[in-house]
Amino acid sequence: MVAPREPHEPKQDRSRATRQRLLEATIDCLAELGWAAATVAVVAERAGVSRGAAQHHFPTREDLITAALEYMFDTRTMQSRTESAMLSAIAEGADRTRAVVISLVESYTSTIFKAALQVWTHAAADPALRERIVPLEAHFGRVSHRMAVEALGVDDSDPVTHHLVQATLDMARGLGLADVLTDDSARRKTIVAQWAATLHEALQGRPGR
Template identity: 45%
Template sequence: MASSPASARVPQEERTRAMRARLLEATVDCLVERGFAGTSTTLVSERAGVSRGAQLHHFPTKNALVVAAVEHLTEKRGAELAEAAATLPIGPSHTRAVLQVLGDHFASPVFAAALELWNAARTDPALLAAVAPLEQRVGRETHRLTVELLGIDESVPGNRELVQATLDLVRGLGLANTIGNDARRRGRILDRWAEVLEREIP
């Protein structure tokens, strides 16, 4: 019996989704390893195992590919953070564990790729237009998750600033991590900040 057009179309749609996913993952990997300047559509297509023609059909320019990767990266960052947050312990070590999750997130390769995009977007208006709203979305979600995990009442004066200071701290530590792994020093800083939070937050 001949397959119907609908049944034939589903595998093709699945193959297309899988190919796009490989291209986006390869783009993120290239951003981490080679930076924005070293990432090319040719390199991405080779890494993804996708023909140059197929890659150009879906993403005709480098910016088109990178903009799609920005959204993919945004979703990936949110999913990784939420997944790590779901495993947090309850009890005396909870605050320090929250900081560990945040610190690991901002020291991850996914954050390094995001940094490459931020830097490139600074002088590329088209890329900035794509990156800025997505980064704002990530920022809001990370802030919300931090408030939730730490159990902070932001209506109490000073608490919102503590949350923002926490995020600025882990983001800065993540930035420092891009030029050298200093996990021991990062751990000591997070230990001390956990003490501050536990003292300051009722």
């Protein structure tokens, strides 16, 4: 009797690993070098694969960038869920509110955010790319809002609470932008502490608190 053929898992694993290296290299190139320099050739070299191998996975630069953006959103979403679960374990009060605000701001000063910013900036003048990424960003925005609500332990059906949470996310994004050109950590720390205290006070007495 002929033994059944073993599935080609090693080859599949290598393919998945190559794809992930390409996506992570794309993120690093976008964050460090900018949009124009993040070409397929540069990404392939950083990932340690041939350009042909890169194009096997992603035939065009647009395919590579879009896949990298999806990977960024998936990674950011998983990180948000993990952090939300950890933050929810902190006893309700000022400490949890401060921890949530710090976590949100840190997510907008990461390599992933800086890479995404390069794509957003280019998409502003590229309708085809904008059409690809706007739905992804809208989806992530909803997920981020929901995770923040869960971490804070508040009732998002209350309009005031909803706007306070969204204002926190908008502030976090703005602080991330301020950190792109220079190290803004000292000023950011003071602002985060003040906003966390203000947010905690504003949420007291709202539904769910």
